[in-house]
Amino acid sequence: MSTIFEKTDSQTFQKEKKENRVAVKSHPANGHDTRFATENSKNVDTYSLEKELKMAVQGEVRFDDGTRALYSTDGSNYRQIPIGIVLPKSAHDIIKTISLARKYGAPILSRGGGTSLAGQCCNVAVIMDMSKYYNQIIHIDKENKNVTVQPGIVLDEMRGNTLKQYGLTFGPDPATHSHCTLGGMLGNNSCGIHSVMAQFEGP
Numbered sequence: 001m002s003t004i005f006e007k008t009d010s011q012t013f014q015k016e017k018k019e020n021r022v023a024v025k026s027h028p029a030n031g032h033d034t035r036f037a038t039e040n041s042k043n044v045d046t047y048s049l050e051k052e053l054k055m056a057v058q059g060e061v062r063f064d065d066g067t068r069a070l071y072s073t074d075g076s077n078y079r080q081i082p083i084g085i086v087l088p089k090s091a092h093d094i095i096k097t098i099s100l101a102r103k104y105g106a107p108i109l110s111r112g113g114g115t116s117l118a119g120q121c122c123n124v125a126v127i128m129d130m131s132k133y134y135n136q137i138i139h140i141d142k143e144n145k146n147v148t149v150q151p152g153i154v155l156d157e158m159r160g161n162t163l164k165q166y167g168l169t170f171g172p173d174p175a176t177h178s179h180c181t182l183g184g185m186l187g188n189n190s191c192g193i194h195s196v197m198a199q200f201e202g203p
Contacts, residue, residue, distance in 0.1 A: 041106065041125065046083055048104065049084070053096075057097060058089045059133055068081050071114075071129070073122060074121035075114065075117050075121075075176075076118055080123055083107075083126050086126060086127070093134075094128060107124065108126050109125040110183065111129050112131055112151065112181030112182075112184030113154065113176065115184065116184070120188055121184075133152070134152040135181070137161055145168055151184075152181050153182050155174070155177045171191075172185060172191040173191070
């Protein structure tokens with residue numbers, strides 16, 4: 001009885017596997033493997049979305065399998081293969097990416113250093129990686145102790161500049177301070193233990 005069950009189960013699995021291969025080939029996603037698609041991503045026309053993004057965005061647009069595999073995980077054990085990656089160079093690139101993602105009904109996700117420990121950087125979505133290009137200090141206001149930055153800047157890079165120029169630092173201090181980005185910190189409410197110390201001791 002046990003042997004018959006295992007054989008039947010194996011046959012069923014092979015049949016489902018074959019059906020999945022056929023479904024992938026005929027899917028409107030134009031060749032992309034949709035086995036891991038979510039309810040919100042499975043009907044996205046990835047071919048047309050990629051084509052329009054490449055025409056509209058000055059930064060990089062990557063929908064190849066290798067890049068999607070690289071961006072499928074973060075500092076956690078989670079893994080979800082994204083629809084594609086955009087590396088914006090300007091606010092205009094970000095706005096156009098969001099606009100086109102909305103047009104095609106594609107989920108979007110903003111990503112920094114990929115240091116999240118609970119899968120926050122993983123999704124079957126169009127991922128915008130801010131860390132490569134969109135990572136500059138815009139203005140340091142010494143009097144009010146404020147700094148305006150682009151979200152892709154690394155924490156230590158920003159602190160190094162404010163400390164060197166004006167003797168100012170930033171209280172929040174996650175363990176990944178050497179490669180986490182400010183945008184990611186704000187999105188995940190990342191502070192680190194030193195932020196508690198700064199509350200009482202000052203910067």
